[in-house]
Amino acid sequence: MKTNIYIIILLLVIQTFAYAQYSRASENDTLVRIGSTVITTDDYLRRAEYTIRPPYCKGDGGIDKKIVLNSLIAEKLIALEAKNKEDNIYKNSFFTDFIKGRKEQLMRQILGYTEGPAKVIPDSVEIKKEFVNSCRTYKVKFLITDNESAIKASDSLKAGNSFEKLYYDIMGNDSLQSKEIEWKSSEDNNIKNALYSREIKKNDIVGPIEISDTTSIILKVEGWKEQVLLTDKDIRDRLDEVKEKVVEKKGNEIYSEFIQKVMDGKSLLFNKENYPKLLRATDPYYIISSDKKKESFLDMAFEKPGKGLISENIDDIKTLPVFTLDGKAWTTEDLENEMRSHPLVFRKKKFTRKEYPELFKLAVADLIRDKYLTEIAYKRNYDTIEYVKRQTEMWEDASSALFEKYKLLANADTTGKSWMFNIEHYMEPLIDSLIQKYSGIIEINTDLFNKIKLTRIDLVTLEPGTPYPVYVPSFPMLTTKNKINYGRKLK
DSSP, rough: OEEEHHGGGOOOOOOOOOHHHHTOOTTTTTEEEOOOEEEEHHHHHHHHHOOOOOOOOOOOHHHHHHHHHHHHHHHHHHHHHTSSTOOOOOOOHHHHHHHHHHHHHHHHHHHHTTTTTTGOOOOHHHHHHHHHTTTEEEEEEEEEEEEEHHHHHHHHHTTTTHHHHHHHHHHHHOOOOEEEEEESOSSOOHHEEEESSSSSOOOOOEEEOOOOOSEEEHHHEEEEOOOOOOOOOHHHHHHHHHHHHHHHHHHHHHHHHHHHHHTTTEEEEETTTTTTHHHHHHHHHHOOOHHHHHHHIIIIIISSOOOOHHHHHHGTTTSSSSEEEETTEEEEEHHHHHHTOOOOOOOOSSTTTHHHHHHHHHHHHHHHHHHHHHHHHHTTTEEEEEEEHHHHHHHHHHHHHHHHHHHHHHTTTTOOOOOHHHIIIIIIHHHHHHHHHEEEEEEEEEHHHOOOOOOOOOOBBBBBBBBSSSSSSOOOHHHHHHOOOOSOOOO
């Protein structure tokens, strides 16, 4: 039951451009300062734009902007006040593990950027080729099949058989499926890379293209329509987008090579006797409905502090070695301790009980890969980067404020009351008292604030394939007030 990590890591998808984008942000974009705590314009926009705002501040007008600012300031004040309490969230081991995991995920993303896209020298010929292709919307016929059948299909195509014959051989009398694919569409990146990074002719067969661990797709290009970019701005914007995409693709390849060197020679050997026991213990948690998973998360967050997701089921096997990494045995408890700050990430969102043993092994291997990458990031002092500290603090304060809100409402009479009632009658009196207490250290850069523009678009931003896929904390529903009559101007 040996798993070679250096094979697994080639499938890693990195999310590094978020860091690259914000690392270019000005250091002089402080919007609010509350003592040593700051809210930047970047923080403001992400909390307002990359998650769903409540109806009372969903618009793009001045009142909405002020409610958003008041909400973010209120969150910081509640978190600041909570630090002095005996029962604050910082004493909750689940919280500290969560923050540690959040910070380390960001550190790995910075490592991914510095060892990937940052090292790419853009190829003008490749960019020009993809720019031309990016104006195409391809019309394709497609066949989705398992990877084993895809190999046979490839051999059939090489032997001269038509796409149509291949389709009917596999799918029977089902009608041929077709669709249109745009450069900016949400299609799988492997599909878009295959279509847009090379010269394509009518009736070309593209693939098989692997789109998951078990599934591939084969395309037949029926033709395309061309989009005409009319203005210089449209052309410049598209060139920038194409350049970023090409750099990202090349950067991912370079980073995968970096990881392969880091993991070269390392291997996992799963214990034949104890690994099945671990699977039986974890099966009830991982092969359950998403609603039950959500319920388990909330229980652990607020009612069972410090308790791991699988600890209820592993008491009898905690001390048993379940795998060996480079000659060192790991017990179930060792694995659980790592999972407290790095939840397992499965390669597939939905899977059967039959697929579970192999997917669990891959998830463990990915966790160990990330452990080695995190060690490199610490050695490079990425935890001291201002961006990392600021984003970590954002998650700390958002979580702390949410925890305080939970405690306050848990002790209040909220039965049958609307959330607007609860905000106005329970949260706002608290916030008013905190503003009065801390007004002397609140500074607001009104010039920067007046330049901010919001949209009305609902958006939830995720980073798939990471231990913590939610990009920013949820919007703090703490106040509906739209007046900023406190603090002083930040110069």
